[in-house]
Amino acid sequence: MSSTSSPENKSDPTSTANNQSTFSCSLPVVACERDNEVSIKKSTSGVQVEQNEHAISNTRHRDENETFGDILSRTISQFHRHQLRMHSYQRQVEEWENMTRQRHHGLRNDPQYNVVVHFRKLRGHQSFALTPTQVKDFASKLQLTQQERIRFNGVHDTDSLMDYLHKIKRDYSIKIHHHTTDNYPDIESNPNQDIIQLNDNVYIEFRLREPNILPLPAVEVTRRPFFRHPDPDLSADIGQEKSASWLELFYDLVYIASLTEFTHAHVIKDYATLGTYTEWFIITWWAWFASTLYTARFNTDDMVHHIWKLIEMCAILTMASTSTHFFTSPTYVYGYIALKSVLVVEYAIVFMVAISTRSRASISLAFYVGANIFSIILWASSIAVLEEPTHRILWYTGILAETLVNVISRRDKALSWAASNIAERLGLLTLIVLGENLIGLIALVALAGSIIWVTVANWFAVIIIFGFFFMYFEDFNKNVFLHSKFHQIWVYLHFPLHLCQIAFGIELVNMLKLYRAELIDDGYLSSSTENGTTKASSEGGKLILKHIILLDALLKQSLQSTSHMLAAILSLWMTYSHAKGNRCH
Known part of the structure; x- marks a missing residue:
């Protein structure tokens, strides 16, 4: 069966300007609209002829004399048109992605940066003198005003730099490394970050505020160092993924072993035994949490840190040895004092590092040191009144003081729990x-x-x-x-x-x-x-x-x-x- 169309339809510009597939109609003469475009089609023998964007004839038979070959050929033709439509759709998707990408790059003409001050070595050269080019780059990155640029002229060392950034209310953080090489380990995996070399010990990194997905740097296998300075400023590590170490898991098992021993020694059979168990569990759980909170934030994974954990494990076992009579045992008190003494030394080290780098966390760290010392004093004082039930008030007052420090310092980004x-x-x-x-x-x-x-x-x-x-x-x-x-x-x-x-x-x-x-x-x-x-x-x-x-x-x-x-x-x-x-x- 053949199909014919009038010359008027062939010369009609509206039929060739249609970029979309037309809707099929069953009348001899119809007007089909799509996106405000009209194409007129005529049929003389019940057969329609459509033109799509690829100029492929779409013949649809409306009589009842179709053969198997007609049906098969029409199916193949429709499948071919479907492939062409999919190809056109993929091309349009790519065009839209290119437009979106160009628009995204246009919005990043004026990026926002955070400042990260890197120290290759804690006790190193702190003074510096910037060149005019570096000053201009620093001012453009932070978008300094004219008044802020004038005040920047008085910055000549790291202490004055920290004071300056704090006064102009710019977000900054401090990173301390333990090497003296000239490379930049935090930046080599992300070359888009900009740096300014202040001297042979200090350099500034400008980090984009939007998140960047960076490849993991290669891990260098070295011997465990004996001592590393902990990082007192954790604001640059907020949101970064951290995993528990093998030492931390082993430390948790020591507490669970103590818990198991106490559970076997104290059978819960009434409210009195449940109360005794709860009082012991408060002390044990808090001792675990206080130590875990420090490790989760300031773990240096050096030999000294392992020694501290070993001392804490010995103190835990000492406390567990008196589980049957812990309320009146001086040994139990000595074990808890040993745990708190380790925390005092650890927080004191972080506090001294914060003072030397003029970190904003120094005040909060001073509270941590003071709270643990206060708790030690209260527990040591309770030895004189162990036979009296009132000694428990001294115990739980020390725990309450440590809890209040966590509440007070909760808004300090430098000690954020989100970086742990x-x-x-x-x-x-x-x-x-x-x-x-x-x-x-x-x-x-x-x-x-x-x-x-x-x-x-x-x-x-x-x-x-x-x-x-x-x-x-x-x-x-x-x-x-x-x-x-x-x-x-x-x-x-x-x-x-x-x-x-x-x-x-x-x-x-x-x-x-x-x-x-x-x-x-x-x-x-x-x-x-x-x-x-x-x-x-x-x-x-x-x-x-x-x-x-x-x-x-x-x-x-x-x-x-x-x-x-x-x-x-x-x-x-x-x-x-x-x-x-x-x-x-």
């Missing part, structure tokens, strides 16, 4: 506590036998522990410190969370022990065999009923004391880590 891996350390401790619950459960399972009713109860216990794990880690976000000003509340809520998890694990094992003892007393389980024995099948209904009652008691009694606390903790956790954390994606 404290969120990861809290997550790891939570994981270890849940693992301890499983260890206690597995120890009980090994003695329970393989009778089906005991096995099912153990399965339910594992499901509950897995529920704790899922609720915590499902929305875990390390960037919670970047998106919430209440991040310290989120951190301190881990104390009741860990306490409730431990208490729950203890009660869970006790309930399973009680269940097994009842089965033995009723004759459903034999205590002398591994697999146990059951009574006749006629008593199966009674056994099932007892099992259901036990499971109900297991869920009610084990979770009743912790459900409200955990609900509040998990609600805040999801609020800060999930809802706020979505901004970083």
Whole structure:
């Protein structure tokens, strides 16, 4: 079948100017519109002829005499037109991407920079004299006003430079390196950053405020140094990914070992024993957190840092040796004083480095040193009144003083928690506590036998522990410190969370022990065999009923004391880590 079209249609400019595919119509003469463009098509025998942007004829048969060849050829033709349309679409996408890229570059004609002052060596040359070209470059990068340029003429060393940047309210940070080479290790992986060499020891880096994805630099394998100066200014490291070291993980295990020993020595059986356990756990948890907070921010990974951790581990074991009578033991007090003494020395070193570099963190660091010294004095004073219950007031007052320092210095960017891996350390401790619950459960399972009713109860216990794990880690976000000003509340809520998890694990094992003892007393389980024995099948209904009652008691009694606390903790956790954390994606 052939198709014809009038000359008028061929000469009509509107039909050839149409850049889009026309809509098909079934009338002999129709007007089809697309994007305010009209093309007139005529048909004399029920056949339409369309012209698309690639000048390909689109013949559509409207009679009933189509053959198989007509159908096949039309399908191939339509597939060919589809390929051409996809090619046109890809070309348009590339054009739009080029336009967007050009527009993006146009917006970056006037970039904003942050200043990072690099010291190759802490005790090195601090004075400098800038050339006119360097002064002009410095002024253009920071967009200095005329008055600020005049004040910059008095800058001649690093101390006056820090004062100048602070007075003109420009963001700056300090980085201390431990080498004397002339290269720039922080910049070689990103050549787009600009630097100004002040002298052989100090150089300035101008960092773009927008985030840049940089390739990871090659790691140079060297021997561990004996001592490194800690960096007192963490503002340049905010948001950078940090991971826990092997030493930090080993340090956490020492605390968990102490926790396990105290749990075995103090069985929680009433409110009095629960209160004693809580008082001990406050001290232990805070000792862990205070040390972890320092390590997460100022870890230098040198030999001296390892020595400090070794001393702390010995102090922890000393405290654990008096777990049965810690309230009246001078040895327990000496162990805690040793922990605080290490922190005093560590914070004092950072404080002295901050003073020498005129860092803004010096005031906050002075508070940290003072709070730990104050805590040592209170704990040392409590030795004289250990036989009196009032000595606990001195203990917890020292802990409160250290907590207040964290609250006071929360807005200091130089000591920002967002530049640490404290969120990861809290997550790891939570994981270890849940693992301890499983260890206690597995120890009980090994003695329970393989009778089906005991096995099912153990399965339910594992499901509950897995529920704790899922609720915590499902929305875990390390960037919670970047998106919430209440991040310290989120951190301190881990104390009741860990306490409730431990208490729950203890009660869970006790309930399973009680269940097994009842089965033995009723004759459903034999205590002398591994697999146990059951009574006749006629008593199966009674056994099932007892099992259901036990499971109900297991869920009610084990979770009743912790459900409200955990609900509040998990609600805040999801609020800060999930809802706020979505901004970083």
